[in-house]
Amino acid sequence: MGLEKLIGQKVTLLGTAKDAKGGAVLITADGNVIYIKELESWSSELLDKQVSVHGLLNKEKFIPDPVTDKNGAISSGAFGEQLVLEKAEIIIDK
16 A cells, blocks of 8 residues: 555554754655654664564655755755655564
8 A cells, every 4th residue: 555545544554764954764664764853864774674563653744855066066965745654653573
């Protein structure tokens, strides 16, 4: 089932714990990237591990748009909205 259908609902998602410039993310087996809203980064014990995370799934503007300066340099960022989990509870898979 596509995650878009689950927006606004409490969900439990399984994936790999990774750190991104915008904060901690969960990457699912089908390639979805979900930002963990209240988590800046994963602990070393969880980083790159399979975890389940339970929380409220939303889609919002979480990462700022990239900006081009007067010299043409482009900052990092992402256009559009991102999937985020709010009030996340992390469950370590064994």
